[in-house]
Amino acid sequence: MFVDTLITNIGQLLTMNKQGPVKGVEMNDLTILENAAIGIKDGKIEWIKKADEISAVKTDKLIDAKGKLVTPGLVEPHTHLVFGGSREQEMALKQQGVPYLEILKQGGGILSTVNATKQASFEELLEKALFHLDRMAMHGITTVEAKSGYGLDKETELKQLRVAKEAGSKHPLDLVSTFLGAHAVPPEFKDNPKAFLDQMSGLFDEIKKDDLAEFVDIFTETGVFSVEQSRGYLQKAKEKGFGLKIHADEIDPLGGTELAVEMGAVSGDHLAVTSDEGIKQLAASDTIGVILPGTSFYLGKDVYARAREMIDAGAAIAISTDFNPGSSVTENLQLIMAIAALKLKLSPAEIWHAVTINSAYAIGRGHEAGSLAAGRKADIVIWDAPNYLYLPYHYGVNHANTVIKDGVTLYE
Ligand code: NIG
Ligand code: FE
DSSP: OEEEEEEEEEEEEEOOOSSSSOOGGGGGOOOEEEEEEEEEETTEEEEEEEGGGOTTOEEEEEEEOTTOEEEEOEEEOOOOOOOOSOOTTHHHHHHTTOOHHHHHHTTOTHHHHHHHHHHSOHHHHHHHHHHHHHHHHHTTEEEEEEEOOSOOSHHHHHHHHHHHHHHHHHSSSEEEEEEEEETSOOGGGTTOHHHHHHHHHTTHHHHHHTTOOSEEEEEEOTTSBOHHHHHHHHHHHHHTTOEEEEEESSSSOOSHHHHHHHTTOSEEEEOTTOOHHHHHHHHTSSOEEEEOHHHHHHTTOSOOOOHHHHHHHTOOEEEOOOOBTTTBOOOOHHHHHHHHHHHSOOOHHHHHHHHTHHHHHHTTOTTTSSSOOTTSBOOEEEESOSSTTHHHHSOSSOOEEEEEETTEEEEO
16 A cells, blocks of 8 residues: 555544534534544545554655644635735824724725735735745645735736735645725725725626636725625625625624625624624524634734634634734734634634634635545644644744645645
8 A cells, every 4th residue: 555645643633524614512522533644645635544554554755743733734714915015003003092994094004005005016916925825834724715905996906816816826825815805995986985896896707707716705894885885796796606705793793794694605704793693693504704813802902703602602613814914914823723712712622623624614615625534635734732722722833843735745
C-alpha cells in the first residue's frame, strides 16, 4: 500500500466529519480520535486509520506529528482581503470615542480605504493580498473568503474582484469570492443610495460571466443601506444565481438577521445586536450565523453577539476574523478563537466546529473543506498543542506547527 505522505503519531485528531452544518447542542459534540494516522495521495485524503493498522504502508514523505493535535485546515469565512492603504490614524479617533459610523459619515473609515484602493494599481493590490494570504496560511488557514467593497464604482469593484481571482489562482490557499459593492454609499450618491445600488446590481451579469464572485453581500446598517433597500438588491442577486450574505445587525439592530433568514442567505454575518426574534428565526433556518467577535473587541465595544444563546436556541454558528483595515486588523483566526471563548462563552468543541466545518458550509465549501475524511482535500494542520482545549486557552500567538494544503506542506 503506497501513499504520497503519511502522518503518524497523532495525539488527538479532530476529523470534524459530520453532515454539516452542525447546529445547536451538536456543536458541543466532538469526536476525538487517538493514535490515528492519515494517508494522503494526489492532494486528497486516502484514508484515516489506527496507527497499528499501517505497518504495510509505504510512503515518499513521513511526517511524525509527535503526539500533537491535528485538525482540518481552518476555514476563514469572512474577510475583506483586497484593499489599498491602511488606517492606523483612526486609532486615535477611536480612543477619543468617535463612533465607527461617525468616522464613516465624515468620509473616513471605509471611504478612506475606498480612496486608497482606487489609487492602487492591480499589481500593488495583488502583492498586498498575497502577503495577507501568506500570513493566514502561516496561521493555519487553508480556505479564505474574500469580499470586494472598497471600490464603490464599477471599475474599482471589478479591479478588486479580478485581483481576488488572480490571488486565488496564484496562491496555494483556496479563495472564495464575494461581491460587496454595496459596502457603503459613496459621497456622490449620498442622497440617492437606491441609484447607487442600481449601479452595483448592473455589474451582476459581468461578474457572473467572468466568474468573479459566488456570493453577493450588503452592509445593512444605519446610514448605509436599509432593510428594504437590501431586500430589493439581494432579490436581484438571487435571481442572477448568486448565493447571499449580509453584514447584518453589526451596530444597530435593523433586522438584517431576519432578512438573511427570509432571503435564504447562506450566512448572516456579525449579528452583534440581533433581536430575540432574529435569534429564534436564525435557529429555525438553514442560514449560518457568522460571528466576528474580533470586531466588537477591536472597536472597543462591550456588546458581543449572543452566540451562546444562538447555539442554545439551535443555530449553526461559524467564527471569523472579519480581516479588514478598519474594524478588525488581524489575519490570526486563532486569536479570534480565544476571544470567542472569553467573550462569547463558547466551549472549545463549539469553537472548533465554528472555524472548520461550519465556516466551510458558510462559504459553500462544506463538501470539500473543513473536515477530514477519505476523498476530501488534504488540508491539514499539526498544532503545537497537546489537545483541542489548548488553542483558545493560549492566546495571541501562532500555534500552527505544520500547514498542509492539498497534500503539500506549506509551512513546517
Ligand atoms: O465587516 N462593517 C462593514 N464592513 C467591515 C469593516 C470595513 C472597514 O471598516 O473597512 C466589517 O466590519
Ligand atoms: Fe466584514
